[in-house]
Amino acid sequence: MLSGTESERYLRQIPLIGEEGQEKLRGAKILIVGAGGLGTPAALYLAAAGVGQIRIIDPDRVDRTNLNRQILHTEKDIGRPKVHSAAEKLRALNPEVEIEPIEDALREENSDPLVRGMDLLLDALDNFQARYILNRAAVSCGIPLIHAAVNGLSGQMTTVIPGKTPCLECIFPHPPPAARPPVLGITAGMLGLLQAGEALRLLLSQNAVAANRLLVWDGREASLEYIPMDRDPCCRVCGVERGSSE
């Protein structure tokens, strides 16, 4: 049962998702890994939509070069931990959601306790080393993972449903070269919002649009295309034949 304040706050979206859908969102727990270009727009819209518990993890502090795209941080936040800056804005936007900021990096040794109990994981990272750790934790705990990454005016997204769709290592068995790419803020914003939209679909038990394929956004022409992806039976993380070839 929604409170009076909740009914008022979500008045314009309840016709789309129903009170039952709104209650599902209220009961949902999401982990967002990264409070940067992807994580901040995703968190902003998930908090606005009423996702009940948002755990957000990032080890970094805000610097001025973040401010063209990391939309929850402002000039005043320079030097503050990103997760505390983000949590403050998210709580101000929607005091009815619980925000759990964790100032730390995702590592092999803390990944399990961080993801366990979550309904959904958002990969808002900026490197494949950490992405592979998150992917292994998602597959091992059986929790859906929404990946995104950006470079310049383009970006990619895929949704991993453990045991059903390709995992990140099926799709990206070899990481792209590590780099600090140029990024226009709207590119990260687009991909962060595509992740938030996919998260809402999954939490509301609707079909994931980026499962079994790579969604590719091209900001030069505002186009979205899909590249089909298959599971790798020999994938070292999720493959049904893993180990047999070793």
Add this chain to the structure above:
Amino acid sequence: MKIWIKTFARFREVFGDRFTVEVPLDATVLQVAKTVECMHDGGRGMLMESDHTIRRSVILLRNGRRIPGEGREQVRLSEGDELTIYPPVAGG
């Protein structure tokens, strides 16, 4: 023979969206990739490593199906095939 090439992201900015290349009959994926990279000076090093192999991170599809594994460079293409080339990105 004629092979269709479809590209994405920064490859599209350099090479174009969808185009054809002329390669010898039964050309391999590696031969086609070399042909594509040589089309534009700005593309050098984007698709190929310095040892003349295809960058391992680049995703390749033949007629919409992933070409997997280490032996992908030696897969032979046929007249009219479409080779999709996608360079994954990593920023966040």
